[in-house]
Amino acid sequence: MLEKAEGIVIRTLPYGESHLIVKVFTKEKGKLALMAKGAKKPKSQYAAICQPYAHTHLTFYMGKSMGTLSQGEMLHTFRSLREDLDMSAYAAYILELLDSSVEEKQSSPNLFALVLHLLERLEAGDDPVLLRRVFEWKVTHLLGIRPQLKACANCGEAKGIFSFSIKEAGFLCNRCKHTDQYRLALTDEEVRMLREWFYVRTPNIEQIEVSIAMRDKLASVIDTYYDQYSGLRLKSKRFLDQWENWKPKA
Numbered sequence: 001m002l003e004k005a006e007g008i009v010i011r012t013l014p015y016g017e018s019h020l021i022v023k024v025f026t027k028e029k030g031k032l033a034l035m036a037k038g039a040k041k042p043k044s045q046y047a048a049i050c051q052p053y054a055h056t057h058l059t060f061y062m063g064k065s066m067g068t069l070s071q072g073e074m075l076h077t078f079r080s081l082r083e084d085l086d087m088s089a090y091a092a093y094i095l096e097l098l099d100s101s102v103e104e105k106q107s108s109p110n111l112f113a114l115v116l117h118l119l120e121r122l123e124a125g126d127d128p129v130l131l132r133r134v135f136e137w138k139v140t141h142l143l144g145i146r147p148q149l150k151a152c153a154n155c156g157e158a159k160g161i162f163s164f165s166i167k168e169a170g171f172l173c174n175r176c177k178h179t180d181q182y183r184l185a186l187t188d189e190e191v192r193m194l195r196e197w198f199y200v201r202t203p204n205i206e207q208i209e210v211s212i213a214m215r216d217k218l219a220s221v222i223d224t225y226y227d228q229y230s231g232l233r234l235k236s237k238r239f240l241d242q243w244e245n246w247k248p249k250a
Contacts (some may be wrong), residue, residue, distance in 0.1 A: 002070065003062050005029050008115060009054045010095045014040065022050050022069065024058065025098060027112040030105045034060050034067040046072065053078040053091050053119060080123055089243050090128040093236040094118055094135055100232055101142040114138065114202045126206055129244065133219050134205055136226065137197045145169070145229040149195050152176055162191050164221055166228050184221060194218060 005026035049072035148170025
């Protein structure tokens with residue numbers, strides 16, 4: 001049966017001499033694998049719409065495990081992201097993390113809107129480090145490692161001074177801080193910021209204001225949290241971490 005969906009290309013894999021398997025995250029159908037026959041040929045009608053990060057309308061026949069691409073309409077190329085090494089590193093990581101966070105054929109229009117918005121903000125020149133960290137934090141619930149950010153992870157106290165505990169996977173209040181000697185002390189503003197990064201609505205992401213020092217401190221929290229709980233070892237993350245360490249802070 002012929003189906004249609006709006007999608008973002010995550011990546012492609014060569015298949016034979018002239019074909020591509022396109023992994024795409026769609027608004028209506030979730031993550032799909034589509035065969036694009038002849039897409040590697042220079043004059044293929046699929047050449048442009050199979051580029052990484054491409055935002056497209058796709059028409060395809062869906063089989064049990066893989067679909068076959070019939071035609072596509074380009075909505076936005078995100079060409080500037082592919083051509084800029086810095087921006088491409090962030091876009092590639094966001095999409096690889098997305099790929100690792102969602103199952104096949106599970107639709108999530110809100111997640112689709114988030115990923116599309118992040119690519120748009122990357123292209124617009126927003127702070128890529130902040131965009132990366134917001135996405136990492138927000139998808140913890142998809143990975144089954146959502147932190148306790150509303151109250152103390154130990155006793156449920158919702159008010160007062162909090163620290164962050166990797167061990168307890170969330171905030172600890174003053175009364176419970178003794179349960180983790182390695183907890184990280186946080187200011188009230190840092191507590192607020194960790195909550196904002198997780199709960200912020202997609203259209204409001206670009207309104208987040210944070211100092212570089214606070215951003216990097218909270219980034220360290222997220223890195224440690226992922227190392228402890230996610231089990232992910234993504235190539236794009238290794239490259240991006242090295243890239244961020246090399247380039248000047250901004």
